[in-house]
Amino acid sequence: xxxxxxxxxxxxxxxxxxxxxxxxxxxxxxxxxxxxxxxxxxxxxxxxxxxxxxxxxxxxxxxxxxxxxxxxxxxxxxxxxxxxxxxxxxxxxxxxxxxxxxxxxxxxxxxxxxxxxxxxxxxxxxxxxxxxxxxxxxxxxxxxxxxxxxxxxxxxxxxxxxxxxxxxxxxxxxxxxxxxxxxxxxxxxxxxxxxxxxxxxxxxxxxxxxxxxxxxxxxxxxxxxxxxxxxxxxxxxxxxxxxxxxxxxxxxxxxxxxxxxxxxxxxxxxxxxxxxxxxxxxxxxxxxxxxxxxxxxxxxxxxxxxxxxxxxxxxxxxxxxxxxxxxxxxxxxxxxxxxxxxxxxxxxxxxxxxxxxxxxxxxxxxxxxxxxxxxxxxxxxxxxxxxxx
Numbered sequence: 001x002x003x004x005x006x007x008x009x010x011x012x013x014x015x016x017x018x019x020x021x022x023x024x025x026x027x028x029x030x031x032x033x034x035x036x037x038x039x040x041x042x043x044x045x046x047x048x049x050x051x052x053x054x055x056x057x058x059x060x061x062x063x064x065x066x067x068x069x070x071x072x073x074x075x076x077x078x079x080x081x082x083x084x085x086x087x088x089x090x091x092x093x094x095x096x097x098x099x100x101x102x103x104x105x106x107x108x109x110x111x112x113x114x115x116x117x118x119x120x121x122x123x124x125x126x127x128x129x130x131x132x133x134x135x136x137x138x139x140x141x142x143x144x145x146x147x148x149x150x151x152x153x154x155x156x157x158x159x160x161x162x163x164x165x166x167x168x169x170x171x172x173x174x175x176x177x178x179x180x181x182x183x184x185x186x187x188x189x190x191x192x193x194x195x196x197x198x199x200x201x202x203x204x205x206x207x208x209x210x211x212x213x214x215x216x217x218x219x220x221x222x223x224x225x226x227x228x229x230x231x232x233x234x235x236x237x238x239x240x241x242x243x244x245x246x247x248x249x250x251x252x253x254x255x256x257x258x259x260x261x262x263x264x265x266x267x268x269x270x271x272x273x274x275x276x277x278x279x280x281x282x283x284x285x286x287x288x289x290x291x292x293x294x295x296x297x298x299x300x301x302x303x304x305x306x307x308x309x310x311x312x313x314x315x316x317x318x319x320x321x322x323x324x325x326x327x328x329x330x331x332x333x334x335x336x337x338x339x340x341x342x343x344x345x346x347x348x349x350x351x352x353x354x355x356x357x358x359x360x361x362x363x364x365x366x367x368x369x370x371x372x373x374x375x376x377x378x379x380x381x382x383x384x385x386x387x388x389x
Contacts, residue, residue, distance in 0.1 A: 004098035005278050009230035009237035010090075010385065012041025012223035013350045018186050018341030021115040022217035029219035030059040030110035031067045037221040038068070042234035043104060048223075050075035050102030052089035054344060056082055059110055075102035081253060082119075083294050083375030084267075086345030087383040091243035093224035103225065109346040110219030118215055120145055131253060138255050147212060147295065149254040150264065150377050151204035154297045157263040158206060161312035165206055168297040169197035170318045172210045175296060175332055178325065179339025182361045186214060187339045211296045213337035220346035222353070238356045241369065241386045242278035246270030247379035254377050264298050264377035268305025271373070271382040276307070279384045281369065283307040286384070288355050288364050289329055290348040290372040293336040298376045299323075303331075306371060306382070325362045333362040345374055349383075356387045 014036025016022070016029050038045050045068040051061040052075075061076045075096045079088030089107035096102040113119060122144040126132040143149050157163060176192045179185035192210060200209035230237035248270045250259035259266060276282055283306065291302040300314035308329055309317045317323070323331035334340045334351035341347050352370040354360040369386040 004094045004240070006239045006241055007098040007227055008094040008224055009227045009239045010222050010353050011225045011230040011233050011235060011237060012037040012039070012043065013221070013353050014038070014040055015220045015347065015350055016218045018184065018216050018218040018343070018347070020215070020217060022112055026110050026112050027059050027063055027067070029112070029217070030064050030108050030221070033110060033219035033221040034064060034068055034106050034108055037106065037223045040235060041223045043223060045069045046071050048104050048106055049073060050093065050096055050105035052077050052079070052092045052105055052107045054078060054082070054085045054089070054109055055080045057109055057111070064108070075105065079381070081375070081379045083292060083344050084253070084378035084380040086292060086349065086374035087243055087372055087381035088245060088374070090224065090240055090349070090383050091245065091381065094240045094243055097224060097226055105224045106221055107224060108219065108221040109344050111343065112217045113342065114215040114217050120147060120215065134252055134255060138257070143255065145204065146254055147204035147207050150295045150298065151207045153262050153264050153377055154295070155206055157301060160263065161315065163300065163315045165198065165208065166194060167300070167315040167319065168206070168211055169194045171296045171299050171323070172197050172338060174318070174323055175293065175336040175338040178333050178362055179335025182335050182340060185335040185340040186216065187335065207295055207297065213294045213342045216341040216343060218341055218343050220343050220350055222349055236357045236387060238353045239386050239388070241281070241384040242275040243381070243383040244271045244274035244278070245379065245381045246274070251379055253379065256377065263301055265301040265305040267378070267380045268302050268373065268376050268382070271380055272306045275371070275382055275384050281384065286329070286369050286371045287367045288333060288352070288370045289331050290352050290370060291331055292345050292348065292373045292375045293332060293338055294342070294375050296338055299331065302373055302376055305376070306373065325364060330364045333360055333364060348372055352385050356385060
């Protein structure tokens, strides 16, 4: 069992606006988000001595550190697996601080993923790394995009559970409903209906356009310190109760076709087991869930993988209104990556912090613990964040 539970806390959060054309470099977005997070915490940038991000981030830790006026960088690390890495930097930060390697760690992600490049394009012409050889193998069958690969997984889920495209629509409608009341969301003021979802074009069967996350420009950063230090700072400390990674046997990035069950669920369950054991909690102790929605239908498998629903029951759970702000388990109260922005899930971490501080636009009453997940269908990560009392 991990021994860093409740020893560290998120003391500050920062974000740029979310757009389709930021008009500035990714480095500037990262610096803006980092400085905003440090100001939110009340920490001088010169105190930062650790940084953690994604291997896919294009911004050098050293350049960000230089730009903010850093003095002595002791710890820097990156997490692979794209969206599966969302909570990995939090885990790295918690371990570094609880073992004395660093004192103040900034976790960041910044991208011009709409204006400068696009993740959803076919993967071809890649260097012959072990991962890329696997992608090439699946490409022979036409599975050349993330949507195609997740589409295959979700088609299997539909076959096993009886879920339909209209069941998937129910999640998309809720995500956009939450985004419609969030001024920071790209789709602020723009809810959709089930009929809108069903009329949207097919991207990769069974995924429709309104099942797919956005392509966004923007940056998000969080500041992690010891729990003791956090209690002396400006904001209510948000404790990292648990953080874990999960990659059970046979799991591959967007292509776990060697597993007995190819639905994007097992990696979530692998992370969940560690989270609940470390935090000494069960799903019933969670008041809000921020579930990674690179493709909306995967929220159903995440609900099941993290133990909020039994296998095959997520479609009925969502249909019953349970994931809305006034439901039994509000999900993605910021609008998720379908409605707010796609910043590889880091904007979801920020929303979890706001919910626990009582500062969210779509605030849920009585929030003490929030589960945050990273991408499913890939080696993943997750965290449980909470507050004292």
